Amino acid sequence: MPNRRAALVIHRLKPAPGRSEVWPGDGFPKAIPFQYNPESIEQTVQTGPAADDGGESLRLAGPPKTTITLTAELLAWHPSLDSSAEKAAAKHGVGHQIAALESLLFPTYAEMDRERSLAERGLVEVVPGEHLLALLVWAEDRIVPVKVTSLSVTEDRFDDQLRPVHATAQLSLQVLTVADLGFDHPGGRVASRYHRRLERVARDGTLGPLATRAFAPDTLT
Secondary structure, eight states: OOOOOOEEEEEOOOOOTTOOOOOSOTTSOSEEEOSBOOSOEEEEEEOOOBOSSTTOTTOBOSOOEEEEEEEEEEESOOTTOOHHHHHHHHHHTTHHHHHHHHHTTSOOHHHHHHHHHHHHTTOOOSSOOOOOEEEEEEETTEEEEEEEEEEEEEEEEEOTTOOEEEEEEEEEEEEOOHHHHOTTSHHHHHHHHHHHHHHHHHHHTOOOHHHHHHHSOGGGO
16 A cells, blocks of 8 residues: 655635635646655644633533644655656746645735725725635545645755755644534535544544543542
């Protein structure tokens, strides 16, 4: 079985009524794979808001806030590249990979131009359009919708035209939940599946009744 490669998969959202599709263009990648899986990822989980019910701290009103940070290595040449990726590498080095990552933090130019056109006519859009939905695909049971909140890129090798051919990208990702997206949103459905899988995986490693009693104080049994 070939090794699984982690990736950011870009989901094309159906536009809301009366809005154009938010997509940078036909050539924009539908996935940004990591050529080498990051050696480690850091996950920070902070409890969500407590329900306003007499200050009882064990009542949770929603899912936790989770942040994932990782460092990805970008190479212009790699055995896994297909012909189209090789052409892009010959033209841009790793510049096209960096640009794709940066695009996840920008509204599309078409969306900004649309807002400018509305402003010139004296119209103000109360709610901006949704941006691209990115999914962090790490393992079969670890696929989560994310929002890129920060990106730091170090380019350390260049070709004779000063195109970067090697870089490292430090990514900070906010894991999105049904509280952020809603249950009916495509990303919300992914978040719901991950939540159910999380509970299922936790049950697979649950201690048996005898071991549980050995760890539990009498006051809790």
